[in-house]
Amino acid sequence: MPSASEKLEKQAILWLVRLQSQPGDSSLQQACMSWRQRHPTHECAWQAVQSSYSQLRQHVQQVPAGLPVSPATLLHRSATRLSRRRALGQFGSLLLLAAPAAWMVHEYTPWQRLRADHYTPLGQHASLTLDDGSSLQLNTDSAVRLRFGPDERLILLDRGEISLNSLGAQPGTGRQPLQIATRDGRLDATGSHFSVRQRADGTHVHTATGSVPMQGRHMPLPVTASAGSDYLLTPSRARPVAAPGMDMMxxxxxxxxxxxxxxxxxxxxxxxxxxxxxxxxxxxxxxxxxxxxxxxxxxxxxxxxxxxxxxxxxxxxxxxxxxxxxx
The missing domain is CATH 3.55.50.30 (Phage tail protein beta-alpha-beta fold)
Structure with a gap:
């Protein structure tokens, strides 16, 4: 028979699975918070599962990008490799059952951060230099995938926020123009310095220098953000918004x-x-x-x-x- 702590861990895992599947559901977030506040043991179970989840993400990330397995199989194998940790074993099994079917085919879902090329834990940020010398930084709790090849140079922002200080076009190098994609649309990232934050209501773009053409997935034509401006990009439109009361960089x-x-x-x-x-x-x-x-x-x-x-x-x-x- 499962112990009381094991039952609480399973409850915490189910809460996490539901929150990952429905990231914009404020009522679900409040319900989870109420459960955590109900008793100190609930919060302890929640923190234990969060820690285990971070470890699971690291192991999934280590799997070669070209491995032809489904996400569900990948999670199962990752959890099996970590089966010595009881919480992770439970976590992998529940994820296998609870992951939504849409995750298998949809490019932008919360689960994609498990396969991120680069990600940052809560409270940390990271920097990397791209193949053309451009500088990419990831803010707290962020995840990106890089799709660099002969036909495209694309940064997929799956979660969180990034800052890109990109170089201008370099004729003769054979490199494709650099772009950023979010669930809302694409941005031209050539020769500008700007930040991109994935929010529940759209993609917030702050342009520090240069200009950034952006186009929602359902927009017929792009809109260009000039230096010093802030825009909110959704699939159907890109509109200027008031600057937040803080330095976005x-x-x-x-x-x-x-x-x-x-x-x-x-x-x-x-x-x-x-x-x-x-x-x-x-x-x-x-x-x-x-x-x-x-x-x-x-x-x-x-x-x-x-x-x-x-x-x-x-x-x-x-x-x-x-x-x-x-x-």
Whole structure:
């Protein structure tokens, strides 16, 4: 008979599978959070499964790209290789049963990050140099695949956020123009410096220098974003949006630079870099914050807030932090 801890691990695995299958379902996210908060043992099981999932991703990534096996078989083999870890064994079996059928044929699903060429864990970022000398950076919890060949040079952003500082066209090299693809459309990445973030409501594009032509999957013609602009790309349109109250490129230096930013937006951004739950009282949401904050240690970052705002930090558990008005 399964122990109480094994039952909780299975529940945590099922929550994770459902969240991965339906990443934009806010009600499901809230239901999962309620389950985690119900008892400290639930949160412990959740964190154990999250850790095991990260290890599973690493093992799947090690499989050669050309291996002709289905994703379900791949997960089963990966879990088997890690069967000494009870949670991973359970995880692989449940993933095999719970993975949606659409995952087998659809190019852009949450599961594709398991086969990413490059990915970053929560709270970390990475840099790499492409074949033409262009610089690509991945922000926290991001995943990309590279499709470089005689007919295309494509960066597939499956998850998270990247920054690309691309070189101009190089005649005579035989290289195809560099492009970025998200689930919403494609962007021309030649001779510009810009960031691309995959969001639930579309693809956010911030252009620092140069210009970026972009085209949604259902758009008849591309739209070009000029330097200093922000756009939201969806399959049917590309529209300019107001600049966020922060430096969109500061994360490449490990910083969050706020510019008269609503505190709720600031805390939502900080939450992208730390595990667990970070929430705040409604009465402090509209407070404004400015300054430069280091992302390498979000606990220290949050501890600084009471020095500049009338707030206090409450740590309910290691993975549940609340910011509220100062008493």
């Amino acid at each position: 500061a994360w490449t230096e490990g910083q969050l630079v706020a510019q008269d930013m609503p505190l709720a937006d600031f805390l939502e951004e900080v939450g992208r870099y730390r595990p667990g739950r970070l929430d705040w009282a409604p009465e402090i949401a509209a407070l404004r914050i400015s300054g430069t904050y280091q992302l390498r240690d979000t606990d220290t970052l949050l501890a600084l807030l009471p020095r500049v705002l009338p707030v206090e930090i409450s740590q309910r558990t290691r993975y549940w932090t609340t910011v509220q008005a100062r008493a």
